[in-house]
């Protein structure tokens with residue numbers, strides 16, 4: 001259910017989008033405005049198409065049909081759930097963002113390593129870092145890219161409560177510094193803590209979208225009602 005009267009300061013407009021995989025349509029969006037001026041959560045069942053949507057918004061994948069239009073000069077950073085690390089130190093892995101932006105200084109890299117709490121692990125092999133440490137490293141890479149929109153795929157999946165809190169703080173900091181965030185999550189309490197806006201996806205379609213409060217209080221579609229009910233039972 002797409003509300004055509006919504007107004008966003010910055011947005012991404014999707015029109016007549018299909019994304020296929022092995023001949024199967026995995027994303028199908030006739031028309032949607034995706035806000036890029038706040039913290040937005042993308043939620044929905046496993047396999048619904050959340051990761052695919054984030055990749056599409058980043059430009060990592062192109063749609064099979066349709067158009068993606070940005071109302072602003074796009075500078076995105078995408079942090080996927082499983083990011084491979086090369087067999088080198090955490091610092092070297094972080095430094096790889098220089099491949100895309102050679103102006104990033106040693107000092108900036110050192111500052112970001114401290115900022116994400118990996119100062120003591122800078123020389124440790126990145127592929128041996130824990131899940132939480134890797135995620136912090138990936139967020140560090142995103143910070144160094146100086147994006148105006150950061151796209152995070154399940155940023156706290158498999159993280160303990162303390163690391164989850166640290167990652168959520170980083171998401172708040174992106175927002176505070178005018179870098180907007182779209183993240184996917186299955187953690188509804190987290191979605192309510194962080195997000196101002198919800199995109200609910202089911203079977204590759206945006207079934208519902210809107211401000212977080214009304215969505216949780218009064219979901220409009222059967223699919224969203226069922227998903228919320230099932231997730232709350234699982235919590």
Ligand SMILES: Nc1ncnc2c1ncn2[C@@H]1O[C@H](COP(=O)(O)OP(=O)(O)OP(=O)(O)O)[C@@H](O)[C@H]1O
Nearest residue numbers: 021022026044045046047048049050051052053184
């Ligand atoms: N590279 C790919 N090759 C084949 N199928 C794919 C590929 N990427 C995604 N799919 C399929 O597209 C559908 C949507 O996947 P996607 O990862 O976007 O869902 P999701 O909502 O992020 O799921 P989850 O909550 O489990 O992470 C799934 O059925 C998945 O199997």
